Amino acid sequence: MERFETESLALMPGQKVRARVLAHHPWGVTVEIVGYENAGLTASVDMIQQFSRTTSSYDELLGLFPPTGSQIDAVIEQISRWHPPVSVRLSIRPADLESLVWSCDFCGEPIELSPGGDALVLDSRSNDGPGSHTLISHRRCxxxxxHPENGGERARALTVGKAH
Structure with a gap:
């Protein structure tokens, strides 16, 4: 058994993906991420969490469910690699597809995860065993x-991923 599942490391919060709708459930839909069909991960869209506040009836909410078998645009909200299988939560809200905003795990303030935003995605792993945890952070946070004496790492945190 591999200590760390690595295929899903290419996926990160804020990333746009295509997904194929596999099944409807009372809470939302299960999907597979196109290109990751054999990666052994689970993915879903919680339709109630995303749309129940903006619909006036359950029938109206059900009307928003994408048809089984269809492909949809989505953005990754969260990834859980704590234990297998990797679980991915997607958003299909139009606003999130334009610019996904989340909370910084250090200061709690909003942060843009979409390309061009100021977010860093940190995957922490233990050297003792499998699993990892994803943290979202402002660069400055x-x-x-x-530590102030580690100026090189501070500088890299402020510039990693930015075009030079």
């Missing part, structure tokens, strides 16, 4: 928590 991470940089402020790095």
């Amino acid at each position: 991470l940089a402020e928590r790095i």
Whole structure:
């Protein structure tokens, strides 16, 4: 058994994906992410969480469910790699597809996860065993928590992924 599942590491919060709807459930839909069909991960869209506040009836909410077998545009909200299988939660809200905003795990303030935003996605792993945990951070929040004498790592936290 591999210590860390690695195929899903290419997926991260804020990333746009295509997904194929597999089944309807009372709470939403299960999907497979196109290109990751054999990766051994589960993926879903919680339709009630995303749309129940904007619909006036359960029938109206059901009308928003994408048809089984259809492909949809989605954005990754969360990934859980704590234990197998990897679980991916997607959003299909139009606003999230334009710009996914989440909360910084350090300061709690909003942060844009979409390309061009100021978010860093941190995957923490133990050297003792499998599983990992994803944290979302503003660049400055991470940089402020790095020891002042480690200036190189502070500088990298402020610039990683930015075009030079």
